[in-house]
Amino acid sequence: MSAIPLSHILILASILFIIGFVGVIVRKNTLYMLMSLEVMLNAVGVAFIGAGSAWQQADGQVMFILILTLAAAEVAVGLALLIQMQRKFKSLDIDLLSKLRG
């Protein structure tokens, strides 16, 4: 099995990260922002896996499991917040949440 070079993996991870990041900035809908965040987390995960396999270390996969757990928790909290937001503002527009100016 020919190994995929690390640089390819890192380029893929960077592209995914940038796509996710741009999604966070551009999207007004909070649901899509959460989804873009997931893309970013996964981009990081890809980078860890790639690095782990390149150096033949288990740490990368351990890290990825940690990220998965974190993402699950984050989504749970995020979705709960979304439901509250939908109830209160009848909209998911993130810009409505700027009352505190902070």
Add this chain to the structure above:
Amino acid sequence: MSIAYMHTILTLLPFYPLVSFLLLISFAKRLSWQLAASLSVGAMALSALSSFALVWQLSADLPVITTHLWQWFTLSSSEQINISFYLDGLAAVMICVVTGVGLLIHIFAAAYMKEDENFTRFMAYMNLFIVAMLMLVLADNLVLLYLGWEGVGLCSFLLIGFWYHEKANVLAARKAFIVTRVGDTAMAIGLFMIFKEIGQLTITDINESARVLWIAGDNQPYWIALLLLGGAVGKSAQLPLQIWLPDAMAGPTPVSALIHAATMVTAGVYLIARMHGIFLLAPEVMTYVAWLGALTLLLAGVAALAQSDIKRVLAYSTMSQIGYMMLSLGAGAFSAGVFHLMTHAFFKALLFLTAGAIILALHHQQDLFKMGGLLKRLPFEAVLFSIGLVCLIALPGSSGFFSKEAIIAQLFSSPTAGPLLWVCAIVGALLTSIYSCRLFFLAFMGSARFESPLQPSSSKLVKISLIVLAILSLVGGAFGTALEHGLSSVFVAAPMVEMVNDPTWLHAVAIATPFVGIVFSWFYFSKYREVSHSPLVENTSAVNQFAKQGLGFDRLYDWLLVKPYCTLAKVNRSDIFDQLMMLNAWYVTLWHEVLASSQNGKLRWYVAAIGLAALLLTLLLMLNVGEVSMEIS
């Protein structure tokens, strides 16, 4: 009397009026007239008695009494500024005039201002003035002298503007303050220069050191003397800073008598006499002093000829008499100048106070053309006023005669004056007698031109003070020899003006001049003198108006200084320099707005900012700008 006893008296001398001032200003209207009057006059009487006691003790064996109160501050390791009093012959003359004439004027003022609702404030300021004046004349160093100098200026301002409800009075007060401030600034620079050049500010030390350090004609004493002369010119209302004195007549009449005739305006004369050690080293400045005095003398004489306000005539006459004193100082005849200062204080205070009594009797009418025929109606005031005028004209026998004669006699052969200035003095004497006669004719002779009935004051206080002043004016010449004796130890350094082989015609001319003036005016002003039924009109020709306005100096300064300054102020209304400073504020506000607008609460902007910052940091790292910090870590 023991020495220690005299030290105590000298120490306490300025404190009686100070205590009285503090009490009066603190309790103000809660004090009744009796209490306020007895407090202020009593304090003055104590001061006057103390000064007479002190002067009585001064003799050839004890020419100087000094007393040290406390140290004020330290200027350098060798020079300390003390609150110390120094009483020599010159200071003795001054304290006698200040407290003696001051006492009489206080007595007069207590009666004159009785009806005024701010009577206590008035007496408080008068007392404060006496304190400042005593500080001025008793100071043993120039800093304390300057304190008194500014103090009298302040009191002059407060008292000219005493009736501040009228705008003209306030303007006059402001003018007096600002114009004298010009001179004071010059004087302050003079003090700095003395300290820089000599390193001392104690008056006796300066006079001694100057004689050791420099010879006559050196540069430093020239500039120092010139700057001190600036201060003297401002305070004594001499050319070119004379314009404030006529307007200062807006104040109550006792103020005009005390401050603007007898004491404060002579402070300039005192300063020059006090610093004679410096002035003698600058013969050119002595000549300037003489010329300034002579020009003021003539200018004020001409201006006095055209005035219609009785107090303004007297104001111009004060200017011209101070011109005589300056002339005499400039000629090196210091004791003659101080002698004239004293006699002038007597007779000018008398003239002003009598004028005040007349003005009060005429219901505050000051216009000469609305007086007339007062000789029969106010005989008491008329007699006293003519005594004052006789002294002013210097008819033989009066005090003014002795002092003016002493000045004129020394002018001719003085090295720093000369025959030309002698001629000026003679012409000035002629002018003095002409305007005095005009004043007398207009006020006391001719037909009565006032409508309302007279209301002469019956107050005993007024009469007592006026009579004492009149006696002093008449016999003041007798103090001449005593004064000469006392001052000889002060002006040791001054060379005696050669009085050898004076032609008798010089004296004859000086004595005859006033009579020529009187005879001239007897005929020239006959229409003022004779009773006629046709109404008397003021001469309104252009020349007369020009002289009436003080020979156009007001207009000149207005055009030269005041107008450009006001224009500049108007142009610079928004203040360019302030705008420059406001640039800082604008810069800060700008950044405030930029940063505040970044705090908008929009999550996506924050994310973008974080991303941008991360990008920039990455770029920086890639460009190796952060190399140093990387190496450290």
